[in-house]
Amino acid sequence: MSKKYRVPYFALVIIAIVIAVTIAVILWFKPDKSAATVLADTSTTVSNGSTNAMTDMSDPYNGLEVSSTQTNTEFTTGLERLPSSLQGTQVDGEIIIDDNKQLVVTEGLRRLFDYFLSAMGEEDEATILARVESYIRHHTPEPAASQAVAIFNQYVSYLKQLSKIEASYGNLQLQATKAGALDLNVVGQRKQDVSNLRKQIFDDETIKAFFSSDDSYDEYSVAMLEIEQNQLMSDMQKNAARQDYVSRMPDGDIKSNIKQQANIGELIERTEQMKAKGASAQELYNMRRELVGAPAATRLAKIDVEDANFDQRFMQYQAQKQQLLTQNPDNAQIQINQLEQQLFDDAERKRLTGYAALKQESLDSN
Known part of the structure; x- marks a missing residue:
């Protein structure tokens, strides 16, 4: 199954702020997909074998306390009576187990959780919790099933507390941009608060599996902001610093994705210039x-x-x-x-x- 990456919510917040600062940064930070958007990615791959069962998803970060008229929470497979936003889609994410039927935590497990959580607003929290637990237990043997359910409950708790952190920093970030720049001290403190929250809820294995991609994008976004807000650097020096940072990133999908997106601005500019010259x-x-x-x-x-x-x-x-x-x-x-x-x-x-x-x-x- 091809591996998918999400641009994390924090990166999106930064990008939105930078839009107000400078067009140049937009071209460097433009994301693929909003992690705060609660829309399911409908692509999926399913593979069954002796050691794994795979499936694929997106990512809600708030709105976990809502009401719904649906009260029937009795499920067998977890796929009964799907809400309209999930109808016609295939489950995204993955549940992987080893030869001893122990859960192997992956980023795909988080996508699986997000797939069902994307229906928040159409279904209440109790219904979604019951649906996810039924899906996991129907498709996963013990003890992996109970391990996955436990992590799901932790994840729901994390999203609720994360929403409170985001709300507490929202006004500070807005105030910072009024002066034309983002307070990187606020950014750093917010990042530390989120890190502390993760450590309170998850073990190290889950933190790495769930959030390592997000952290890479976050670090990139902060580095780009630091470069952009450095008044001692010329535009040429800033461009060189950006390229240098990307060149030192570990090879992989994240680096490739960032390099491609960073090329968008240059692509637009060079296309206009070349067309004007009759290329x-x-x-x-x-x-x-x-x-x-x-x-x-x-x-x-x-x-x-x-x-x-x-x-x-x-x-x-x-x-x-x-x-x-x-x-x-x-x-x-x-x-x-x-x-x-x-x-x-x-x-x-x-x-x-x-x-x-x-x-x-x-x-x-x-």
């Missing part, structure tokens, strides 16, 4: 392949062709539309509607108003 499609492809890889470069090349084709049809549409309005303004709309249907499909027609506004804005700026 060929092959030159654009070569540059993009260097930054984001061949598959992405191929997709972007295809988008360029589609955009050029749409723009050509749009210019034709605008010219003919203006002609119709000039010749017969009172009855032109019917013919304009027919023209739109001839030149554009349903999805493209929805873009026309916004695209016209962008074109006009571009003309005005020039």
Whole structure:
């Protein structure tokens, strides 16, 4: 099963704050997915064998105390009467056991918990707790089943207490950004409080399995903030410091993901510059392949062709539309509607108003 990584909630908080500070940092910090969002990732892989059973998920960090009209908490498999947000999806996450039927704690176990917790709001806490316990016990032998249930209960307790920590730091972070910078001392104290909370609830094995990826992203985000807020460094020095930090990270999926995302800003900037200079499609492809890889470069090349084709049809549409309005303004709309249907499909027609506004804005700026 391919391993998935989430950008942690703390990183997202930092990113949101940095957006208010500088566009440059946005391009460095742009995340893939919000860990605070309670939407299930519906992809999954299931594998059964003598030593493991696998399944995949996302990540709720608050909202654990809500009400629901559902009161029936009797489950066998845990998948009965799924809430609407989970219907049609496959369970995400994994439960792995060793040859002695002992639980092997992984990040996938956390994703499994998050999959069911993502329905918080549709189901009350008691229902979700019963559903998860039933799912675990139906799919897992003892003693691993009871071990997984115990960790799930710890995880729920952790999320509740984490929400209180986040709430206590929310206003401080907001106040810090009013001056145009984030107080890194506040960031460090918040990180320490979360670390202490984890140590109170989980053992070291679970902390490492559940949160090591989050911590790597957190450390990266803080390092980028420190660089960005260093007034003694020039933009060139800051860029070099960012690249140096990433180059010293351990090789792996997290480093690869960060490097790809860090290339987004450079990709946008270089694409605009090269197009303004009349670069060929092959030159654009070569540059993009260097930054984001061949598959992405191929997709972007295809988008360029589609955009050029749409723009050509749009210019034709605008010219003919203006002609119709000039010749017969009172009855032109019917013919304009027919023209739109001839030149554009349903999805493209929805873009026309916004695209016209962008074109006009571009003309005005020039």
